[in-house]
Amino acid sequence: MTASSDSFLVIEPAQLRFKGPFKDEVSSSSLKITNHSDKAITFKIKTTAPKRYCVRPNQGILNPGASTNIAVMLQPFTYDPAEKNKHKFMVQTMFLPEGEHSDLETLWKNASPEQVMTSNKMRCVFEQPADVPEESPLRPPEPGDIKKVTEEVKHLREEISSVMSENQQLMEEATRLRRQLASGDVASVAPLPPTTAPADPMMYYVLALVLLCCGVLIGRVVM
Known part of the structure; x- marks a missing residue:
């Protein structure tokens, strides 16, 4: 079982909000993560819908007490109300070993489950403009x-x-x-x-x- 990084990692906000319309425009939100530990950490952003989002940066290094902002961009798609509760994000972190400051891909690939700590999942909230009603799912044929x-x-x-x-x-x-x-x-x-x-x-x-x-x-x- 992986450990939780909630004890030293602060993630703001608790939810990611995206404003529509979503069909023709990119909708953006952001995260701020802060390392409150006394050690350098490496982080990685993960989502349950990787094809729908562009995350920059999606991984990196945080020194003790440092913060960084993460831009999260939702790509245009046909909004389905039934899908809105399926999109979630989480932050995985790992204490950075001495001398390991360059090849993060290899570091994450070779990491053991005991080394990786995972934050609580953050839910995505989709806000439609007042003049755009939510599309109802298609009625199944009778x-x-x-x-x-x-x-x-x-x-x-x-x-x-x-x-x-x-x-x-x-x-x-x-x-x-x-x-x-x-x-x-x-x-x-x-x-x-x-x-x-x-x-x-x-x-x-x-x-x-x-x-x-x-x-x-x-x-x-x-x-």
């Missing part, structure tokens, strides 16, 4: 939603199939009539009813587009 969209797509497919079949019959009839006219058998040619014109090809495109949109909608609902 079973009825999927069923309704599926039935609509089925109905559209049946309509497309029916129109295509009717159009095919009309085209065959028109071809037969043209052949009769060409052969001179005019007497046997019956007048076409008002509805015997082939369906407009644009109807296919419209129905196909509607069907495609419904298919995409089903995909989104299922996901």
Whole structure:
């Protein structure tokens, strides 16, 4: 078990506050750490969300009684209220061995668990501007939603199939009539009813587009 550095390390403030909006701008906060021991220490800043933050400096050396300021920059991201309690920071410290003042990476890599001391975790607080409401998580799809969209797509497919079949019959009839006219058998040619014109090809495109949109909608609902 690692020891706590709270007895000699002072960290201010106790929470890191970041002000939004967070989607398009970098939000900054800062830490101040002070070494109240009588020995030089090395420190390292750690977070539960390393891809979201840029910390400068993220490690260094503090002599007895010395302080340093740490800049913490939150990179732009799509804010999710459910994530706000998952971001935390902590400071790890270790007494600096005699003569070890240069290669901190190697020092931390070779440190034993007994040497490393850890501070209490600091919670991150996200403050949205008054005119920017918190985004609500997406509502999970209801079973009825999927069923309704599926039935609509089925109905559209049946309509497309029916129109295509009717159009095919009309085209065959028109071809037969043209052949009769060409052969001179005019007497046997019956007048076409008002509805015997082939369906407009644009109807296919419209129905196909509607069907495609419904298919995409089903995909989104299922996901």
